[in-house]
Amino acid sequence: MSEADAAKIPVTVLTGFLGSGKTTLLNRLLRRPAMAGAAVIVNEFGEVGLDHLLIEASEEQFTLLDNGCVCCTVRGDLVETLKELERRSRRGETPRIERVVIETTGLADPVPILHTLIAEPELAARFRVGGIVTTVDAVNGFATLGRHAEAAKQIAVADHLLVTKTDLASPETVQALGRRLDALAPTATRGIASNGEADFAALDALAEDETGKRKRLAAWLEKATALPVHGLMHEHGHAGHDCGPDCDHDHSHHHHAHDHGIRSYSFVIDEPVEWASFARWLDYLAMLKGEDMLRMKGLVCRADDPARPMVLHGVQHVFHPPVRLDAWPSADRRTRLVFIVRGIAREMIATTLVKFAGIGAGSIDPPARSAA
Numbered sequence: 001m002s003e004a005d006a007a008k009i010p011v012t013v014l015t016g017f018l019g020s021g022k023t024t025l026l027n028r029l030l031r032r033p034a035m036a037g038a039a040v041i042v043n044e045f046g047e048v049g050l051d052h053l054l055i056e057a058s059e060e061q062f063t064l065l066d067n068g069c070v071c072c073t074v075r076g077d078l079v080e081t082l083k084e085l086e087r088r089s090r091r092g093e094t095p096r097i098e099r100v101v102i103e104t105t106g107l108a109d110p111v112p113i114l115h116t117l118i119a120e121p122e123l124a125a126r127f128r129v130g131g132i133v134t135t136v137d138a139v140n141g142f143a144t145l146g147r148h149a150e151a152a153k154q155i156a157v158a159d160h161l162l163v164t165k166t167d168l169a170s171p172e173t174v175q176a177l178g179r180r181l182d183a184l185a186p187t188a189t190r191g192i193a194s195n196g197e198a199d200f201a202a203l204d205a206l207a208e209d210e211t212g213k214r215k216r217l218a219a220w221l222e223k224a225t226a227l228p229v230h231g232l233m234h235e236h237g238h239a240g241h242d243c244g245p246d247c248d249h250d251h252s253h254h255h256h257a258h259d260h261g262i263r264s265y266s267f268v269i270d271e272p273v274e275w276a277s278f279a280r281w282l283d284y285l286a287m288l289k290g291e292d293m294l295r296m297k298g299l300v301c302r303a304d305d306p307a308r309p310m311v312l313h314g315v316q317h318v319f320h321p322p323v324r325l326d327a328w329p330s331a332d333r334r335t336r337l338v339f340i341v342r343g344i345a346r347e348m349i350a351t352t353l354v355k356f357a358g359i360g361a362g363s364i365d366p367p368a369r370s371a372a
């Protein structure tokens with residue numbers, strides 16, 4: 001690597017489909033002493049994000065971009081955030097930044113992010129791409145690849161693939177997924193991330209491998225834009241958060257492939273919930289709508305233990321065992337639920353919440369209109 005490149009700050013892009021284990025990996029990664037000088041930028045998809053409450057990074061280390069998807073609406077925010085981080089580090093206003101990790105949303109196209117890092121002169125002078133790491137869920141990954149072009153693209157542009165949740169999948173499923181990954185990303189290295197635990201030395205090496213990356217970059221961009229996306233190219237307007245009037249989408253430079261019909265809903269519930277009926281409601285949703293329930297996250301106030309919230313993670317049919325926190329991560333002690341769904345109406349979720357979980361319609365914000 002040239003001296004000039006060595007002086008630049010490596011940026012690792014951490015991507016992977018919804019619920020594939022990005023945040024779990026990031027939390028483990030941040031516990032390493034080597035990451036003390038890392039700045040973390042997280043882009044959340046959803047009206048009310050929860051990730052920022054669950055990521056174990058110091059306030060100084062962490063920036064949340066939650067005003068849209070980093071591959072389009074908040075691309076300008078990303079540029080400004082990176083510039084500001086570097087400026088403050090250079091002036092000694094913050095501890096020196098030695099590395100940046102960007103966690104994308106599960107629906108992001110990493111190509112525009114790469115493009116931004118390389119094409120924006122001020123960024124290119126101070127940062128270099130330190131690798132694209134893509135998490136792939138062993139349970140849902142194979143089926144997801146058939147349904148969501150974003151997932152295929154995230155894999156196709158990866159330098160390093162980390163297969164997650166192998167503890168939950170049969171060896172045959174893992175092997176079949178491996179063959180698919182070989183075909184989609186023949187040059188990517190591959191490892192396993194088990195509940196976030198992975199060969200982090202491989203990620204460090206990636207951050208240093210500038211020469212190899214440069215060579216592959218043109219091929220990535222070419223391959224990624226050529227990838228068939230089931231007729232969804234140029235889909236303008238995002239799932240759940242429209243690009244809006246401020247959109248800086250550059251349609252001539254990248255194709256956007258967010259699935260049509262994907263929506264993000266969030267609900268806040270004022271009253272503590274009866275856990276048994278709430279869990280029954282979740283089972284009902286997973287059984288009836290699992291395939292289209294792309295992602296569900298929740299922070300739940302239980303009536304029988306209101307001081308210790310439950311963290312919920314649903315990924316399609318899979319509901320991961322809920323985790324009980326020792327305390328609320330912020331002063332807000334209300335139950336908050338975020339859903340990312342395909343073709344499911346907000347009202348369906350709200351009405352079943354009232355009917356099956358026994359929540360008073362008046363306690364739900366936004367209210368369940370037809371359920372009252």
Ligand SMILES: Nc1nc2c(ncn2[C@@H]2O[C@H](COP(=O)(O)OP(=O)(O)OP(=O)(O)O)[C@@H](O)[C@H]2O)c(=O)[nH]1
Nearest residue numbers: 018019020021022023024106164165194195313320
């Ligand atoms: N059993 C098992 N569960 C895992 C593993 N990795 C992650 N999970 C669980 O999968 C769920 C989703 O993980 P996250 O890390 O939040 O996934 P994500 O990719 O950040 O999700 P989004 O940001 O919504 O796209 C959580 O309940 C994790 O505990 C694993 O290797 N094994």
